[in-house]
Amino acid sequence: MRPPIDGGARSNYERRLDMRIAKILGLCVMLPIAALTACDDDGSGPDLLSIADFAGSWEATTYRLTHAQVPAITFEIISLGVTLEMDASASGTFTGSAFIPALLVGQDLDLDFGGAFSLIGQDSLVINFNPEIPPFLTQTRTEFQLVGNVLTLKDENTTFDFDSDGTEEAAIFEGTLTRK
Numbered sequence: 316m317r318p319p320i321d322g323g324a325r326s327n328y329e330r331r332l333d334m335r336i337a338k339i340l341g342l343c344v345m346l347p348i349a350a351l352t353a354c355d356d357d358g359s360g361p362d363l364l365s366i367a368d369f370a371g372s373w374e375a376t377t378y379r380l381t382h383a384q385v386p387a388i389t390f391e392i393i394s395l396g397v398t399l400e401m402d403a404s405a406s407g408t409f410t411g412s413a414f415i416p417a418l419l420v421g422q423d424l425d426l427d428f429g430g431a432f433s434l435i436g437q438d439s440l441v442i443n444f445n446p447e448i449p450p451f452l453t454q455t456r457t458e459f460q461l462v463g464n465v466l467t468l469k470d471e472n473t474t475f476d477f478d479s480d481g482t483e484e485a486a487i488f489e490g491t492l493t494r495k
Contacts, residue, residue, distance in 0.1 A: 363437065364434060364437055365434075366405065366406065366407040366432075366433070366434065367405040369403045369405075369407065369432065370403055370404055370405040371402070371403060371494050372400070372401070372402050372494065373400065373401050373402075373403070373466070373492045373493065373494055373495065374398075374399070374400050374492060374493055374495055375393055375397075375398070375400075375490060375491070375492050376393060376491045376492065376493050377391065377489070377490055377491035378391065378392045378393045378397065378399065378490045379391040379392075379488070379489045379490065380473070380475045380477075380486045380487070380488055381486060381487045381489070382475075382477050382484055382485075382486060383471070383484070383485035383486055383487055384485065388477050390475065392415075392419065395416070395418060395419055396414075396416040396418060396419075397413065397414065397415050397416065397419065398413065398414045399411065399412075399413045400412055400413075401428075403432075407431050407432055407433060408429070408430070408431050409429060409430060409431070409432065410427070410428070410429040411427070411428050411429070412425065412426065412427050412428070413425070413426045413428070414426075428444060429444075429445060430442060430443050430444040430445040431443050431445070435456065438458050438459065438460070439456055439457065439458045439459065440456070440457065440459065441455070441456050442455050442456075442457070455470070456470070457469065457470045457488070458470065464493055464494035465491060465492075465493055465494075466491065466492045466493075466494070467489070467490070467491050468488070468489065468490040468491070468492070469487070469488065469489050470487070470488040471488075473485075473486050473487070473488045474486055
C-alpha cells in the first residue's frame with residue numbers, strides 16, 4: 316500500500332483508504348479477466364465454449380458496484396477515469412493493466428496483473444491471479460454473457476466499503492467489456 320505521506324504511522328483513515336484502494340484494484344483486475352468468452356456465428360444457438368474462445372484484447376466500458384441492500388448507492392469507476400485493458404491467450408492465461416486516477420485513491424496508480432482462468436460451465440468462470448493482487452483476491456468466480464463483442468459480467472456475492480467506515484457491505488458487481 317501507499318507509504319504514509321508524513322513518513323510516520325498511518326491513521327485509521329489512511330488504513331481504511333488503503334483497504335478501499337486494494338478493493339478497487341482487486342475489482343479492477345477481476346473485470347477484464349472475466350471478459351473471456353465467445354458465441355456462435357450461425358444464429359443456431361450458443362456453441363459450447365472452450366478456453367480458446369477467450370482469446371482476444373478487451374477494454375472495460377462499465378464497472379459498477381451497487382449496495383445489495385440499498386440499490387440507490389452505486390459506485391461506477393470507469394466514468395471517473397479508471398481504465399482497464401487486458402489480453403487473453405488461447406491457452407487460458409491473461410495479462411493486463413489498469414489505471415486508477417488520483418481522484419479515487421489519492422495518487423495516480425498503474426497496475427499490471429496476470430494469471431489464468433478456467434471455465435466452470437457455460438456461464439461462469441474461475442480466475443486465479445498470479446501474483447495475488449491485492450493479496451486477498453486470490454481466486455474469484457463470476458457469471459458472464461457475451462453478445463457479439465460485448466461482454467456483461469455479474470457477481471452478486473461480493474463486498475465493498477461504500478461509506479469508508481472500515482466495514483464492507485454486501486455488494487453486486489456488474490461490468491461491461493468490449494472486445495477490441
